[in-house]
Amino acid sequence: MTTKFALSLVNRRDFLLTTAAATVMAGVSMPKITFAADKVVKIGFLAPLTGEVAAWGKPGLDGCSIWADWVNADGGIKIGDDAYKVEFVAYDDEYDPGKARTGAVKLIKEDGVKFVMMLGGDPWPGVSPVSDKEKMLFSTLLPSDLTPETKLLVAPCEVHPIYNVTGVEWLAENKPDLKTAVIVAQDDSLGKPSVATYLAAFEAAGIKVLGDPIFFDPATTDFAPIMSKMLALKPDIICLDTCYADYVHPLTEQAFQQGFKGQMISCTADFYPKMVEKTSKEFMEGFIFQFPDFDDPALNAEHVNFRKPNDFFQEYVKRFGEGEWSAVSWEYASIMDLWSDAAGRAGTTDPEKVLEAMQVGGTGKQAFGEAKWWGKELFGIDNALVGLWPVVVIEDGKARIKEFKSIPAWWDKHKALMIKHMEALNQMYYQRS
Amino acid sequence: MPERAASPKLYWAIGAVPLAAGLIVLPHLLSFSQQEILVLLTINVLLVCSYRLLTLTGEWSLAHAVIMGIGAYSSALAAKQLGLPVPLSMLVGAGAAGFIAFLLSFPLLRMKGFYFLIGSFAAGEIIRLIWKWSELTWLFGGPKGIKLIPPFPDIEVFSIDFYDPANYYYLCLIVVTISLVILYRIEHSRIGLTFHAIHWQDKLAQSVGVNTFRYRMLAFVVSAFFAGLAGALYAHYVGTVNPNRFGVEEMVYILIWAIVGGTATFYGPILGVVVLTVLNEVVLRALNIDQMRPMLYGAILIVSILFLPQGLESVVPKIKGWLAQRRQKRAIAKPPSEAEQPAK
Numbered sequence: 001m002t003t004k005f006a007l008s009l010v011n012r013r014d015f016l017l018t019t020a021a022a023t024v025m026a027g028v029s030m031p032k033i034t035f036a037a038d039k040v041v042k043i044g045f046l047a048p049l050t051g052e053v054a055a056w057g058k059p060g061l062d063g064c065s066i067w068a069d070w071v072n073a074d075g076g077i078k079i080g081d082d083a084y085k086v087e088f089v090a091y092d093d094e095y096d097p098g099k100a101r102t103g104a105v106k107l108i109k110e111d112g113v114k115f116v117m118m119l120g121g122d123p124w125p126g127v128s129p130v131s132d133k134e135k136m137l138f139s140t141l142l143p144s145d146l147t148p149e150t151k152l153l154v155a156p157c158e159v160h161p162i163y164n165v166t167g168v169e170w171l172a173e174n175k176p177d178l179k180t181a182v183i184v185a186q187d188d189s190l191g192k193p194s195v196a197t198y199l200a201a202f203e204a205a206g207i208k209v210l211g212d213p214i215f216f217d218p219a220t221t222d223f224a225p226i227m228s229k230m231l232a233l234k235p236d237i238i239c240l241d242t243c244y245a246d247y248v249h250p251l252t253e254q255a256f257q258q259g260f261k262g263q264m265i266s267c268t269a270d271f272y273p274k275m276v277e278k279t280s281k282e283f284m285e286g287f288i289f290q291f292p293d294f295d296d297p298a299l300n301a302e303h304v305n306f307r308k309p310n311d312f313f314q315e316y317v318k319r320f321g322e323g324e325w326s327a328v329s330w331e332y333a334s335i336m337d338l339w340s341d342a343a344g345r346a347g348t349t350d351p352e353k354v355l356e357a358m359q360v361g362g363t364g365k366q367a368f369g370e371a372k373w374w375g376k377e378l379f380g381i382d383n384a385l386v387g388l389w390p391v392v393v394i395e396d397g398k399a400r401i402k403e404f405k406s407i408p409a410w411w412d413k414h415k416a417l418m419i420k421h422m423e424a425l426n427q428m429y430y431q432r433s
Numbered sequence: 434m435p436e437r438a439a440s441p442k443l444y445w446a447i448g449a450v451p452l453a454a455g456l457i458v459l460p461h462l463l464s465f466s467q468q469e470i471l472v473l474l475t476i477n478v479l480l481v482c483s484y485r486l487l488t489l490t491g492e493w494s495l496a497h498a499v500i501m502g503i504g505a506y507s508s509a510l511a512a513k514q515l516g517l518p519v520p521l522s523m524l525v526g527a528g529a530a531g532f533i534a535f536l537l538s539f540p541l542l543r544m545k546g547f548y549f550l551i552g553s554f555a556a557g558e559i560i561r562l563i564w565k566w567s568e569l570t571w572l573f574g575g576p577k578g579i580k581l582i583p584p585f586p587d588i589e590v591f592s593i594d595f596y597d598p599a600n601y602y603y604l605c606l607i608v609v610t611i612s613l614v615i616l617y618r619i620e621h622s623r624i625g626l627t628f629h630a631i632h633w634q635d636k637l638a639q640s641v642g643v644n645t646f647r648y649r650m651l652a653f654v655v656s657a658f659f660a661g662l663a664g665a666l667y668a669h670y671v672g673t674v675n676p677n678r679f680g681v682e683e684m685v686y687i688l689i690w691a692i693v694g695g696t697a698t699f700y701g702p703i704l705g706v707v708v709l710t711v712l713n714e715v716v717l718r719a720l721n722i723d724q725m726r727p728m729l730y731g732a733i734l735i736v737s738i739l740f741l742p743q744g745l746e747s748v749v750p751k752i753k754g755w756l757a758q759r760r761q762k763r764a765i766a767k768p769p770s771e772a773e774q775p776a777k
Binding site: 092096101103105110126128149187188189192217425431432 | 578
């Protein structure tokens with residue numbers, strides 16, 4: 001009745017026109033939310049937000065939104081005489097170098113960002129000329145992007161895949177009866193250097209790797225034959241290398257379904273509660289990986305530089321759900337800690353001056369402790385920040401930090417092994433074409 | 434004396450002038466990032482048009498993205514390892530793609546239809562595996578591919594820097610225009626008519642002495658040459674190539690552009706790639722719905738295939754028909770002027 005009455009007064013076209021006009025007017029006339037201090041520094045976030053690698057992009061952006069809210073609520077960051085609010089501008093590079101180049105140009109020339117955070121990997125070479133021409137500072141989570149030419153690229157948080165040595169070292173110290181391992185990885189730019197690292201780490205720990213590492217095509221969807229091939233070698237340890245979440249989950253499920261009873265180790269175990277659901281608490285007990293949940297009490301240790309990690313985790317879970325926490329949820333935020341500290345000390349957002357301030361003294365405050373700028377021997381440039389890294393073990397369905405171990409200490413003892421395996425897989429910076 | 438109807442060529446010439454003017458002015462109307470998208474779009478126009486040439490013979494390949502990659506890899510290697518000038522390297526890249534297609538045509542063109550489709554996919558995957566093969570990392574760079582590919586050299590006399598997307602767009606525009614003219618001429622030549630004949634009546638064509646294998650091979654090689662050229666243009670702009678860039682996902686995009694645009698006309702695939710790229714890279718990105726973008730894109734594809742099963746190209750004759758109908762109606766409704774009225 002009401003509808004009929006309304007329609008008799010207003011025809012459909014008038015109704016649509018009025019609604020559209022009202023919407024536009026509302027958009028135009030509503031005051032934009034502004035902060036007390038109107039100075040804003042924009043930071044670029046150039047990472048995959050869709051596609052198979054999105055698990056290492058989107059959760060990081062979510063973490064950054066918490067970081068920005070906290071920093072802005074505290075009055076912003078002080079650079080020179082002014083306080084700046086921080087605003088993140090994101091661009092989905094879809095893990096494609098061409099799209100990453102477009103994104104970098106947009107962020108720098110249109111959005112006016114002062115620093116760009118990337119996941120790195122395949123997209124970086126597309127962005128590299130933009131970084132050089134525009135003199136923009138970039139960060140990567142994958143230091144295998146570093147070469148002597150990448151002067152404005154830093155890896156200030158995650159030194160993938162070198163930290164994987166800490167997991168193997170801890171495993172050898174705590175479960176000395178495990179003597180054999182098999183390694184599986186996707187055949188791509190993340191998988192190969194990680195395999196070289198695990199090979200070096202296992203050799204250093206006196207663990208024998210059975211057969212050649214198994215490389216599978218990234219387009220693989222059926223993991224049953226791969227797991228069967230691995231189990232046929234009867235290993236004590238299955239190493240999932242740096243497989244993406246889309247591979248770690250089915251491989252773990254296959255190991256469970258095919259009756260594997262041994263030890264599993266992996267670089268990441270993103271969204272591990274889902275793996276526990278699909279297998280069992282008993283099966284996942286003792287699963288070793290490298291990325292903690294930030295509600296871990298061990299992160300309240302004095303040497304940890306990440307601000308309020310437990311609160312950060314609670315806020316993340318509140319906003320996005322516990323199952324959404326991943327390896328990168330905190331990493332981009334921790335890079336922002338480093339950048340804002342350096343920009344504050346430099347008194348400017350000028351990329352080259354911020355980099356200089358960041359690297360002054362050759363050390364920096366990495367998320368898990370004091371670290372040094374390092375990498376000359378492995379990457380040809382000291383642009384990776386390396387220090388302590390946590391070893392994480394799943395206990396009763398929950399990830400817990402067992403120990404923080406020193407990457408430089410391992411490197412000092414075993415660097416020859418690492419270089420040997422990196423060279424064998426053509427992963428040294430002078431071998432990458 | 435009856436009024437002489439204007440020839441279609443004249444219409445084309447009249448239409449080409451504003452089109453050319455529009456394409457020349459276009460980058461200056463766009464933002465920096467849109468100029469970047471424009472460069473990649475122009476390259477993709479060549480890619481999808483080269484694909485259409487192959488479809489004229491009735492064959493749909495799943496190796497076209499990999500063949501583009503052969504052009505990209507070969508051109509990159511020629512410039513980086515052999516030190517050839519980039520323009521020459523691009524031709525080497527295109528030639529290499531054509532040559533590999535020539536070799537592949539011997540096993541592949543013994544198959545037809547679905548079998549050719551699957552065979553081409555397998556051949557493409559083998560090539561991608563060769564690029565990734567650890568023994569050949571020194572050459573192809575393994576999964577990380579080739580980086581620091583020399584860019585197109587600047588023309589210092591005129592201060593033209595090809596890092597600037599507008600300048601590279603003009604270079605691509607020239608190369609792609611010449612390529613499209615060649616492809617168009619091939620299609621409308623006797624060779625092109627033979628391609629059509631092979632598509633629709635291959636047995637009949639054979640019975641009148643047409644060597645269908647040779648013509649299908651010709652279509653495969655020519656389409657590969659231009660796909661390789663598109664790959665070379667891409668490699669020297671982005672500065673890197675890797676095996677994943679030319680994988681199944683890229684191939685699916687080529688198929689989508691061709692299917693949504695339509696392959697019955699020369700402009701069909703161009704419409705497909707232009708409309709879908711603008712939609713995906715400009716419109717949907719502007720909505721800031723990153724995670725929803727693939728879903729919306731998929732929904733649009735489904736809707737377009739449901740309502741435009743003949744492709745976007747089928748809209749053009751519909752619009753033409755509608756305009757003609759309107760003109761006709763207006764002519765009937767219009768009362769004759771005094772001069773036109775018969776004398777009483």
